[in-house]
Amino acid sequence: MSEQNLDVAVIGGGAAGTAAAIAAKTNGADSVLIVERNEELGGILPQCIHTGFGLHYLKENLTGPEYIDRFVKRIPELGIEHKLGTMVLDLTSRKEILTINRNEGVQRLRASSVVLAMGCRERSRGALSIPGTRPAGVFTAGTAQRLMDIEGYVPGKKIVILGSGDIGLIMARRFAMEGAKVKGVIEVMPYPGGLDRNLQILKDFDIPLYLRHAATFVHGKNRVEGVTMCKLDENGQPTGEEEIIDCDTLILSVGLIPENELSNRAGINLDPRTGGPIVDENMETSVEGIFACGNVVHVHDLVDHVTIAGEKAGASAAKNAGGELQRPVNKIQLIPGKNVRYVVPQIISGARPVEIYARMREPAYDAKITIGEHISIRRRVVKPAETTIIDLNEDRLKKLEGSSQVIVDMTSQEAVTC
Amino acid sequence: MLKDEKEQVEVICIQCPMGCRMTVEIYKQEVLGTKNAGCNRGIEYAIGEIRSPVRDFFSTVKVKNGKTPMLSVRSTKPVPKSLLLAYAMEISKLTVQAPIRIGSIVVKDILNSGIDIIATKSIEEA
Numbered sequence: 001m002s003e004q005n006l007d008v009a010v011i012g013g014g015a016a017g018t019a020a021a022i023a024a025k026t027n028g029a030d031s032v033l034i035v036e037r038n039e040e041l042g043g044i045l046p047q048c049i050h051t052g053f054g055l056h057y058l059k060e061n062l063t064g065p066e067y068i069d070r071f072v073k074r075i076p077e078l079g080i081e082h083k084l085g086t087m088v089l090d091l092t093s094r095k096e097i098l099t100i101n102r103n104e105g106v107q108r109l110r111a112s113s114v115v116l117a118m119g120c121r122e123r124s125r126g127a128l129s130i131p132g133t134r135p136a137g138v139f140t141a142g143t144a145q146r147l148m149d150i151e152g153y154v155p156g157k158k159i160v161i162l163g164s165g166d167i168g169l170i171m172a173r174r175f176a177m178e179g180a181k182v183k184g185v186i187e188v189m190p191y192p193g194g195l196d197r198n199l200q201i202l203k204d205f206d207i208p209l210y211l212r213h214a215a216t217f218v219h220g221k222n223r224v225e226g227v228t229m230c231k232l233d234e235n236g237q238p239t240g241e242e243e244i245i246d247c248d249t250l251i252l253s254v255g256l257i258p259e260n261e262l263s264n265r266a267g268i269n270l271d272p273r274t275g276g277p278i279v280d281e282n283m284e285t286s287v288e289g290i291f292a293c294g295n296v297v298h299v300h301d302l303v304d305h306v307t308i309a310g311e312k313a314g315a316s317a318a319k320n321a322g323g324e325l326q327r328p329v330n331k332i333q334l335i336p337g338k339n340v341r342y343v344v345p346q347i348i349s350g351a352r353p354v355e356i357y358a359r360m361r362e363p364a365y366d367a368k369i370t371i372g373e374h375i376s377i378r379r380r381v382v383k384p385a386e387t388t389i390i391d392l393n394e395d396r397l398k399k400l401e402g403s404s405q406v407i408v409d410m411t412s413q414e415a416v417t418c
Numbered sequence: 419m420l421k422d423e424k425e426q427v428e429v430i431c432i433q434c435p436m437g438c439r440m441t442v443e444i445y446k447q448e449v450l451g452t453k454n455a456g457c458n459r460g461i462e463y464a465i466g467e468i469r470s471p472v473r474d475f476f477s478t479v480k481v482k483n484g485k486t487p488m489l490s491v492r493s494t495k496p497v498p499k500s501l502l503l504a505y506a507m508e509i510s511k512l513t514v515q516a517p518i519r520i521g522s523i524v525v526k527d528i529l530n531s532g533i534d535i536i537a538t539k540s541i542e543e544a
Binding site (some may be wrong): 046049051061062065066069083148149150152177178179196197199200203204239380381383386 | 428430431432435436437473474477478480486487488490492502506520523525530538539540
């Protein structure tokens with residue numbers, strides 16, 4: 001078995017991994033390697049052919065392939081190594097990585113710093129337990145997107161989409177643009193899950209949105225023939241009011257799960273609320289020298305924020321490899337409280353300004369966000385679909401002095417109705 | 419066809435995260451007024467949405483002799499919403515030959531619009 005020693009090893013070559021590798025290299029790491037399972041770098045972005053990427057980070061409106069090209073082309077320019085078609089089999093807390101690919105077989109890598117950038121995967125039908133038959137024609141949205149935009153197959157003609165998150169809405173538009181009939185989008189929550197700019201899609205293509213509804217049965221022998229949809233009451237319980245929608249395809253856009261099998265193998269502490277590693281403001285996990293960024297930490301709504309997190313993790317990884325990383329001396333733990341699903345990073349030092357990302361449970365207008373007893377921030381609107389970013393500047397950090405734990409709460413005067 | 423009566427149309431503003439749900443009253447495609455807009459940008463957006471809505475156009479084109487079978491493409495400018503499907507039909511007839519460079523023009527002046535369709539990724543020859 002061949003072995004290789006590195007300053008920084010990055011696991012995953014998507015938006016987070018490429019940004020981390022670039023930042024590691026430009027912050028002084030000598031040998032940087034990206035290990036990627038797919039046959040190309042870029043992660044999910046090469047199949048996200050719609051626009052809307054880069055508005056924050058690059059101040060440009062790009063498609064997914066264009067956005068990631070900006071980063072992927074710098075990898076060889078900067079002398080960053082990468083291995084494609086390479087699976088990581090194991091990661092230890094001593095930062096040893098076991099990889100396998102067709103040409104080299106099994107290889108052992110030893111790195112001073114490891115960056116976890118494995119992303120997430122889609123929740124599938126099995127995780128939802130929708131009753132019914134097991135016909136062909138049930139796809140996750142990402143699989144349908146790959147079939148259409150990479151492989152060139154339109155996987156159906158009459159489409160029902162379960163879940164009104166961004167990916168579901170974007171696939172609704174792709175199907176409509178390819179001439180398929182999108183019969184409806186079913187959403188279990190009383191409000192839509194996607195960004196407002198994506199809700200426009202439903203109006204543009206005359207697609208009905210069924211809020212507070214659930215898919216309760218999949219019909220069809222060989223191929224999907226219909227989906228039973230049931231209206232839910234205000235407590236989310238079935239009312240018995242049912243309707244069968246005639247369709248040949250059911251697209252599932254019902255959530256993403258950070259992919260943390262390797263984090264578990266390395267004994268990294270995970271946050272049950274995010275499903276990803278607990279990180280501090282350097283994006284360092286509970287295992288010293290192992291950093292994490294992107295959707296493996298929490299599911300982001302914008303790739304721009306993934307890139308920013310990747311840069312932070314990569315820079316920290318380079319500093320750790322050079323023995324220069326400043327770790328938090330006094331740790332302050334941020335704990336999600338009322339109406340807050342999670343907060344990332346979970347641990348801050350209080351010594352340096354930091355941006356924190358909070359995911360709310362419910363949409364609300366005129367929201368008041370409190371951090372501990374002394375910080376209070378007002379926002380005109382907060383939505384679960386859009387990360388709430390809070391700038392903890394020096395003034396605000398002074399109000400946290402001496403705390404080891406603070407609770408982040410959100411209260412509002414007015415709930416959003418749709 | 420223009421309706422000979424007043425109509426109420428809902429427009430979701432996408433100019434800022436507030437996402438105002440505006441109601442626009444129209445008569446023969448003329449905007450009579452907007453309700454529930456939080457600011458003037460919203461009113462401007464609503465009027466634009468009624469008079470001449472535009473959208474980014476993006477799709478895929480078949481590739482011959484490439485490492486991957488589909489090329490992703492986009493329009494150089496937003497296009498009239500009413501023409502989205504016409505553009506999609508037009509490029510569905512195409513097959514392009516690999517290699518292709520990101521940013522290269524795939525269709526010049528599509529449907530005499532003055533808008534080009536460009537490649538959004540590079541595809542190497544197989």
